[in-house]
Amino acid sequence: GAVVSQHPSWVICKSGTSVKIECRSLDFQATTMFWYRQFPKQSLMLMATSNEGSKATYEQGVEKDKFLINHASLTLSTLTVTSAHPEDSSFYICSAAGGKDTQYFGPGTRLTVL
């Protein structure tokens, strides 16, 4: 089956610093990748849709200047949380579209901002 990886699996950073999270589709090409955020005991909320070679589409309420998304190749998308604050602490999960009907999910990245 299709495999999606994320790196790092967890990260702790100081308030005000920036953190980059990578999402890779290991055995298939993904023209579209999605970034979700999950707060404790909450559901996954879509943050943005990333298409290879074009600008990401952000969901309402998600600051595009704070959450920078780059999808430079068919197998890699990155999410950079800029000037992170404690309220950005969350579980970030990416998924890659393997076709019209299927999204394959990464294992997630736990971000803790001190």
Next chain:
Amino acid sequence: KQEVTQIPAALSVPEGENLVLNCSFTDSAIYNLQWFRQDPGKGLTSLLLIQSSQREQTSGRLNASLDKSSGRSTLYIAASQPGDSATYLCAVRGNTPLVFGKGTRLSVIA
């Protein structure tokens, strides 16, 4: 805007019981519905995917049904085991990426 609701939010059952998790969605114009399992602090494991034209899917002790017109799906778990303890998420795919419910936290007590 699609909204997905899961009931109950939490469920605790003794080992061996059969149980049903419920999922409802507001917009019936979907391509498919998917059930996932999420262990604490972990990513998602896809359990079952039901296309909009299908009524149910089965995998081992799991059976998922879909009633698209009424906006409902159920996940049936037979002969529950302690290893089934996890959060179960329902998600629907329409003209947007997957929209998730908040999940049902299941605890199976040995």
